[in-house]
Amino acid sequence: AQSVSQHNHHVILSEAASLELGCNYSYGGTVNLFWYVQYPGQHLQLLLKYFSGDPLVKGIKGFEAEFIKSKFSFNLRKPSVQWSDTAEYFCAVNRVNRDDKIIFGKGTRLHILP
Amino acid sequence: NAGVTQTPKFQVLKTGQSMTLQCAQDMNHEYMSWYRQDPGMGLRLIHYSVGAGITDQGEVPNGYNVSRSTTEDFPLRLLSAAPSQTSVYFCASSYSRASGTDTQYFGPGTRLTVL
Numbered sequence: 001a002q003s004v005s006q007h008n009h010h011v012i013l014s015e016a017a018s019l020e021l022g023c024n025y026s027y028g029g030t031v032n033l034f035w036y037v038q039y040p041g042q043h044l045q046l047l048l049k050y051f052s053g054d055p056l057v058k059g060i061k062g063f064e065a066e067f068i069k070s071k072f073s074f075n076l077r078k079p080s081v082q083w084s085d086t087a088e089y090f091c092a093v094n095r096v097n098r099d100d101k102i103i104f105g106k107g108t109r110l111h112i113l114p
Numbered sequence: 115n116a117g118v119t120q121t122p123k124f125q126v127l128k129t130g131q132s133m134t135l136q137c138a139q140d141m142n143h144e145y146m147s148w149y150r151q152d153p154g155m156g157l158r159l160i161h162y163s164v165g166a167g168i169t170d171q172g173e174v175p176n177g178y179n180v181s182r183s184t185t186e187d188f189p190l191r192l193l194s195a196a197p198s199q200t201s202v203y204f205c206a207s208s209y210s211r212a213s214g215t216d217t218q219y220f221g222p223g224t225r226l227t228v229l
Contacts (some may be wrong), residue, residue: 009154036218044204044220046159090156100145101165101172102218106156 003027004093004103013081014113021076021108023065023091030096033074035065036104039087047089050074061085083114115140118221120205126227133222135190145198145208145216146188147172148180150201151223158202163188188224195228202226 007022025031035047048059055067065076074091091105119134139146147162149172159172163182177199181193190206192199203224208216 041180043222044206045217046217049217100170101159102147103159103173104157106147106154108202 003095003103005087006091006108007018008108009106010081010109010111012026012111012113015083017081019076019078019081019085019110021089021091023037023074023105024072025074025091025093026072026087027095027098029098032094032096033065033067034092034094034102035059035063035074035076036090036092037087038090038107044090047076081110081112083112084113086110115142118205118207118219120221120224122224123222124225126229127192128229131195131197132191132193133195135192135203135205135226137188137190137221138186138216139188139207139219140186141207141209141219143207143219144183144185144207145210146182147203147206147218148178148188148190149206150174150199151204152201160190160203183196195226197228200226200228 006022022054033050035042039045047063048057050057050067058064063078067074088107088109090107092102118139123137144165148160149157151157158174161180163169166185169180205221206218208218
């Protein structure tokens with residue numbers, strides 16, 4: 001069963017538009033949550049992560065994500081996107097106290113029009 | 115530090131051939147893992163290791179073997195390549211054995227084509 005769902009497979013926005021990418025997971029226990037980004041031709045790199053505490057997490061390059069436990073969600077947001085945000089974005093989950101696996105979603109390909 | 119390195123960058127195999135994808139890290143990381151990335155499928159975990167001498171299966175382990183004789187190296191072996199193994203393979207590592215609390219660092223990937 002898919003543990004991590006990213007609803008938007010391909011998103012196209014204009015510069016300065018606001019962004020929200022959805023991520024839901026299907027595990028009832030405690031989780032650690034991540035967003036990774038893969039810019040064209042580059043390695044995957046961490047955008048932000050949530051382990052505990054404030055459910056609103058701020059990451060690099062103006063990105064943030066909010067953990068809503070009741071909705072099993074960890075959506076990624078950015079108020080104003082730039083052309084350089086064109087990339088593929090992956091949500092990932094670790095099921096705490098279950099195993100050491102990091103399970104990724106299928107990814108969302110974001111294309112920003114200049 | 116070189117970070118996470120992978121060799122080769124590109125490889126073409128014929129069905130039935132065997133090969134080893136190399137992964138090394140020089141950050142003294144305990145946790146290492148292998149993923150494959152396919153269009154529309156995201157990254158799927160093949161195998162992982164929480165330390166030297168310890169490996170475990172991920173989501174899609176069939177057709178792949180791993181070993182972890184040293185902290186630095188985590189090779190991935192394809193014993194008899196199949197076209198379904200055509201993919202981009204990424205190796206990743208993180209400092210903590212409790213990988214779920216730690217940032218993973220990814221290598222540049224190996225693009226494998228099986229004819």
